[in-house]
Amino acid sequence: MQAFKPTSLGDQVSTKISAWILIFVAAVITAIFIVSFALSRQMFNKQVNIWDTIAPQQTLTNLLDSDHFSIKREVEFLKSTGLFSSVVITDNKKRIVSQFGGNNFVDSNLIPIQDDAKVVWGYYYFKTDFYRFISPFVFAAGIFFLLIMFVYFVIRWRIRISLESEFTKFNNFLAEIEAVTERLNEIHNKDAEFNVDCKLSQNSEQIIINKAITRLLDEIKKSNNSLREAVSTAEQRRFQEELTKTALQVVHDIGSPIAVLEIVQSTALTLPEDDRLLVRNAISRIRDISNTLLKKARKDFSSMSGDNLVRQGLQSLIDQVITEKRAQYGCQVELSFGFDQNAYKIFSLIKPAELSRIISNLINNSVEAIERDNRIKISLTDINNEALIEVYDNGKGIPADVIGKLGELGGSFGKSHGTGVGLNHAVNVIKEWGGRFDIKSEEGKCTTVQIYLPKCDSPLWSVSEINVTDKNIIAIIDDDESIHAIWRKKFEQAKSSQNIDVDLLHFYSPQKLIQWYQANANVKNILYLCDYEFIGSDINGIDLITQLHINNESILVTSSVVDAVITRCESENIKMLPKNLASPVLIVSHENAMKIE
Numbered sequence: 001m002q003a004f005k006p007t008s009l010g011d012q013v014s015t016k017i018s019a020w021i022l023i024f025v026a027a028v029i030t031a032i033f034i035v036s037f038a039l040s041r042q043m044f045n046k047q048v049n050i051w052d053t054i055a056p057q058q059t060l061t062n063l064l065d066s067d068h069f070s071i072k073r074e075v076e077f078l079k080s081t082g083l084f085s086s087v088v089i090t091d092n093k094k095r096i097v098s099q100f101g102g103n104n105f106v107d108s109n110l111i112p113i114q115d116d117a118k119v120v121w122g123y124y125y126f127k128t129d130f131y132r133f134i135s136p137f138v139f140a141a142g143i144f145f146l147l148i149m150f151v152y153f154v155i156r157w158r159i160r161i162s163l164e165s166e167f168t169k170f171n172n173f174l175a176e177i178e179a180v181t182e183r184l185n186e187i188h189n190k191d192a193e194f195n196v197d198c199k200l201s202q203n204s205e206q207i208i209i210n211k212a213i214t215r216l217l218d219e220i221k222k223s224n225n226s227l228r229e230a231v232s233t234a235e236q237r238r239f240q241e242e243l244t245k246t247a248l249q250v251v252h253d254i255g256s257p258i259a260v261l262e263i264v265q266s267t268a269l270t271l272p273e274d275d276r277l278l279v280r281n282a283i284s285r286i287r288d289i290s291n292t293l294l295k296k297a298r299k300d301f302s303s304m305s306g307d308n309l310v311r312q313g314l315q316s317l318i319d320q321v322i323t324e325k326r327a328q329y330g331c332q333v334e335l336s337f338g339f340d341q342n343a344y345k346i347f348s349l350i351k352p353a354e355l356s357r358i359i360s361n362l363i364n365n366s367v368e369a370i371e372r373d374n375r376i377k378i379s380l381t382d383i384n385n386e387a388l389i390e391v392y393d394n395g396k397g398i399p400a401d402v403i404g405k406l407g408e409l410g411g412s413f414g415k416s417h418g419t420g421v422g423l424n425h426a427v428n429v430i431k432e433w434g435g436r437f438d439i440k441s442e443e444g445k446c447t448t449v450q451i452y453l454p455k456c457d458s459p460l461w462s463v464s465e466i467n468v469t470d471k472n473i474i475a476i477i478d479d480d481e482s483i484h485a486i487w488r489k490k491f492e493q494a495k496s497s498q499n500i501d502v503d504l505l506h507f508y509s510p511q512k513l514i515q516w517y518q519a520n521a522n523v524k525n526i527l528y529l530c531d532y533e534f535i536g537s538d539i540n541g542i543d544l545i546t547q548l549h550i551n552n553e554s555i556l557v558t559s560s561v562v563d564a565v566i567t568r569c570e571s572e573n574i575k576m577l578p579k580n581l582a583s584p585v586l587i588v589s590h591e592n593a594m595k596i597e
Contacts, residue, residue, distance in 0.1 A: 025148055029144070036137065048083055048128055059122065060115060072098040075100060079101075082129070083129065085128070087099060087100055087125070089122060092123075097122070309433065311349060313458075313578065313581070314346045314355075316561060317355060333367050338378070343381075347457070347458045347459065349434075349454070354429050358451070359389070359391070361426065366392075377392040385455055389450070389453070390449065434453075435451060437451055438450040459570075463575050463585065465587070468500060468527060468589055472526070472527055474527050475526055475527070475529070476505065476529045477544070478531040478557070479508050479534050486582055498588070513528075527553060528554040530556055531556075531558060532565060541556050541558060542569065554574060555575045555577050557579055
């Protein structure tokens with residue numbers, strides 16, 4: 001709390017008060033001036049009208065008597081009134097009898113002086129001077145204005161002196177309050193003495209307030225000690241109860257919507273394959289989260305730790321997460337995924353749903369951290385026996401003294417309500433898988449989160465390369481033209497770089513392939529690249545392959561890399577290639593290679 005400066009505050013208040021006084025006085029003076037001006041103008045016009053009526057008659061008499069002396073005396077009198085700047089009186093020959101103010105007039109401006117018989121005896125001319133008439137009033141008003149300004153500054157000075165004295169006392173009182181607030185942190189110390197020094201108080205009211213504050217803080221300290229004791233005994237129990245209640249409620253609430261979504265997804269065959277993949281992955285993620293919450297709520301941690309790890313291709317998994325995040329954030333964030341040429345061969349023993357959730361949360365954290373540069377980079381690198389996943393952002397960074405606390409329960413940074421639970425969970429899960437979790441950051445520049453996972457052998461269904469010979473025919477079965485274009489381009493590149501020349505056959509439905517196969521049953525050395533799902537078809541890719549008995553000559557190229565499909569591929573001895581790996585997978589040629597190794 002900043003104590004007020006009495007001089008500046010007193011000057012400020014006195015300026016405002018005296019300014020209002022000045023405005024009021026100025027308004028009154030202005031009103032008086034306007035009224036005086038109007039009355040002066042009215043009186044001036046009245047005087048001029050009287051002279052214009054009486055003076056010509058008096059002049060006529062003097063002209064009849066040839067009394068030029070009286071005429072001159074009358075003109076001198078008019079000069080002394082200050083009503084006119086110029087007056088001229090002539091005889092009937094327009095010879096000047098008396099005047100003042102110059103001869104700058106013309107005959108046409110002369111006004112005749114006539115008797116009752118309309119006989120002209122002379123002429124007169126005048127020019128009024130209103131400002132000369134009121135000049136004494138203006139001068140007096142100026143003197144009065146200067147006097148008012150003098151009084152204004154005297155009043156302002158006196159007010160400021162008085163206020164400074166009072167604000168000095170108030171400033172001392174605020175200094176005491178500031179000292180109290182600076183010591184508020186001592187209230188958490190059980191042994192600290194907490195009293196307010198009242199010696200600086202200037203009056204009894206301030207002393208009473210200080211004593212009341214002291215008593216209030218003592219009561220707060222006592223209440224705080226009691227509250228801490230109560231919280232220390234009940235905090236864990238209440239937290240667990242609330243967590244369990246919330247988890248069970250969430251699982252209950254989302255159970256029915258998940259079931260509906262799964263039914264809709266399984267019957268929505270008209271959706272494009274990319275959209276079906278997004279929906280399927282999202283539903284799968286929601287179901288995994290729901291099951292995990294239910295297990296935690298029931299404290300079934302032993303069951304969770306006993307879950308089997310599976311061999312998972314990391315590039316495919318990360319690519320799916322990034323696809324979901326791009327759909328979530330749209331143009332708000334630019335997500336890029338960098339990987340080695342052979343990254344599609346990297347497998348690790350993990351729980352795919354857990355790793356997807358961890359990477360998703362890390363991307364969310366990066367989105368919250370970025371301020372100017374909206375780019376987030378995710379990379380996958382093969383490092384000897386380990387796979388390295390990195391999430392990099394140009395955000396606000398993390399202080400060095402905070403990084404060491406991240407990963408601990410309660411350790412959080414940059415979130416007003418962060419608890420550190422998500423990061424703590426990620427660190428523990430990665431360690432359970434035999435991996436490492438590391439955070440590198442430069443405050444104000446960037447942050448890189450690194451996940452090291454041990455590599456494992458690829459599963460039986462995986463394809464490390466597409467092995468063909470110069471005489472092979474490649475049959476591509478997919479209802480998506482873009483997949484046909486990808487394969488067409490890859491085999492064109494293989495032809496130019498490795499001299500691999502194959503014939504490509506394109507089929508867009510299972511029925512077309514069946515018809516062709518029945519008509520060309522004797523054709524050998526064919527490699528079938530077959531999709532799993534076909535819009536509007538009752539059979540899938542595995543059904544098609546097994547129906548034609550081409551298991552050993554086929555690769556299932558699909559986005560449906562789920563447990564049910566993997567299990568069936570392994571049981572039917574069918575190789576499988578995730579669609580998002582179709583582009584990086586290598587095409588090679590070995591002599592007399594007839595089947596996929």
